[in-house]
Each structure stands twice: as C-alpha cells, then as structure tokens.
Amino acid sequence: MRHRDLRNEWTREEIDEQLGEYKLVTVPVDISFRGGQKVLSFSQAEEILRNASLISLEPCTCRQKMMNCDAPVDDVCICVDKGAEEAMSLREGRKATFEEAMAALRTTHDAGLVHVSFELEGHEMHSICGCCQCCCHAVAAMVRFGGYDGLVGRSDMIAVHDEPKCNGCGMCIERCQFDAWGLVGGKVRHYQGRCTGCGVCVSFCPEEAIGFVKRAGPSGARKKSARSKRTG
Numbered sequence: 001m002r003h004r005d006l007r008n009e010w011t012r013e014e015i016d017e018q019l020g021e022y023k024l025v026t027v028p029v030d031i032s033f034r035g036g037q038k039v040l041s042f043s044q045a046e047e048i049l050r051n052a053s054l055i056s057l058e059p060c061t062c063r064q065k066m067m068n069c070d071a072p073v074d075d076v077c078i079c080v081d082k083g084a085e086e087a088m089s090l091r092e093g094r095k096a097t098f099e100e101a102m103a104a105l106r107t108t109h110d111a112g113l114v115h116v117s118f119e120l121e122g123h124e125m126h127s128i129c130g131c132c133q134c135c136c137h138a139v140a141a142m143v144r145f146g147g148y149d150g151l152v153g154r155s156d157m158i159a160v161h162d163e164p165k166c167n168g169c170g171m172c173i174e175r176c177q178f179d180a181w182g183l184v185g186g187k188v189r190h191y192q193g194r195c196t197g198c199g200v201c202v203s204f205c206p207e208e209a210i211g212f213v214k215r216a217g218p219s220g221a222r223k224k225s226a227r228s229k230r231t232g
Contacts, residue, residue: 036126037138038153039196040115041212042203045105045128048080048117052125055101056084056093060129068134071111075104076130083118083126105130112175114139114198116152133177143179155197158215161190165209172201172210 040048049055060076063069078101079087087093096104105115108130116138118126133139138152159180168188172181180194181201202210 036119038117038119039155039198040117040128041155041157041197041199042105042109042115044155045115045117046102048125048128049078049098049101049105052080052084052098054081054084055079055096055098056087057096057100057104058087058091058093060135062129062137063132063135066135069132071113071132071135072107072130075100076108076113077127078104078129079127080125082120082124087127109200109203112177112200112204114177114196114200131177133179139177143177152196154195154215155199156215157197157199157212158192158195159190159197159199159201160211160213161188162209162211165207167207167209169206171204171206175200175204 056079057075058077058079059074060072063071063073063076075096077087077093078096079093084093084095088095105128109115111130113130113132115128116131116136117128120126129136131139133143142152166188168186170183170188172188172190173183177198177200178194178196180191180196182189182191197212197215199212202212
C-alpha cells in the first residue's frame with residue numbers, strides 16, 4: 001500500500017478551518033472518558049460478524065475524502081445490527097451476507113489495513129472499518145501525537161519478535177500502521193508500547209519471525225495463539 005505523508009498538512013488545515021472561530025479552554029472534571037474505538041485482530045472481527053443479526057457494507061468515507069493512499073475504498077466499512085440499519089437508511093450502505101462481509105474483511109487485512117471497531121454507549125457494536133494512518137483521523141492522531149493509550153483501545157493480542165528467525169527485510173516496518181517497528185543499528189526492533197495487536201505484521205512476515213500472543217493479564221502470564229498467515 002503506497003501513501004503520502006500528508007498527516008501534518010490535513011491536520012493543520014482542518015483544525016484552522018473547523019476551530020478557528022473558537023477559543024479552547026481546559027475544563028477540569030472528576031470523571032474518566034473511555035473511547036468507543038478498539039483495534040481488533042482478524043479473529044475478533046470475524047467473531048463480531050458471526051454474531052451479527054444484520055450486516056451492511058459501504059465505502060470508507062475517510063479514504064474517499066483524504067485520498068492519501070491506494071488502499072481499498074469500496075466495501076471497507078462494515079456495519080452491524082443498528083449500525084447496519086443506519087448505514088442502509090441514511091448513507092450508501094447495502095445489505096451484505098456474512099460471506100460477503102468476511103470477503104471484505106480479508107481484502108482489507110490483505111491490504112495491510114487495521115480492523116478498528118466502533119461501539120455505541122453500553123458497548124453495543126456499531127461497525128468495523130479498515131483503517132490506515134494516512135487517511136483515518138484516529139489512527140493518524142495516535143501516531144502523530146503518541147496517544148497509544150486511551151484514544152483507540154488495543155486488542156487483547158500483541159506481536160512478539162522472534163529475532164533468530166528475522167532476516168531484517170523490513171516488511172514489518174513497511175506494513176505497520178502504528179510505527180511499532182523500526183531499525184536500530186541496522187537491526188529490526190519492535191516497540192511493544194506502540195503495538196495495538198492488529199496482527200498485520202504477523203501476516204506479512206515472510207520468515208514467520210513474528211509471533212502473536214495474548215497480552216499480559218493480571219497474572220503477567222501470556223498465552224500463545226496459533227499462528228497463521230491470517231492471524232487472529
């Protein structure tokens with residue numbers, strides 16, 4: 001997937017346009033806010049689709065607007081249940097079967113996009129979108145401002161670098177939407193603090209040098225997940 005690094009430009013332009021007439025102030029409140037977006041592994045996204053009573057597909061409005069990459073646009077946004085009803089009645093959504101939705105999910109995953117879920121109040125699932133850092137506002141903000149905790153929730157999985165297997169090809173660096181991989185002293189390095197557990201790097205690693213495990217729980221233990229080219 002090719003993309004242009006235009007995050008700075010569109011961010012400044014939109015802030016100037018939308019907030020130019022407002023004065024921003026800090027209001028202290030004694031409450032915490034939890035966002036309604038979360039990164040999903042492939043299998044988590046599949047489970048949501050299996051449990052949905054109604055599914056719709058529609059174009060990705062973020063990518064339609066930004067046009068910063070050549071990733072898929074059509075049938076990228078997958079809405080479920082009430083979200084699907086809304087998409088079909090108010091937007092360009094069309095009713096889809098489970099098989100059609102899974103095909104869309106595979107297409108976006110194979111394109112290196114990240115599955116991000118959107119929840120309504122009460123944790124009711126609304127939609128799953130295939131996101132990238134050059135078109136998706138939330139992912140772009142996470143990368144640009146370092147908001148890896150709170151803005152978009154992480155999946156319950158995390159990538160693990162198997163250094164002896166790694167040949168340093170850099171595919172993980174190229175594919176990661178969250179800049180969780182880099183080169184240090186000519187060697188590939190994994191920044192676990194930036195890893196959201198999407199599993200894209202696991203699927204694209206040609207040497208199978210990236211594992212996928214459960215994030216550390218209260219006990220600090222991790223459980224290995226079966227690894228496949230379409231990981232979850």
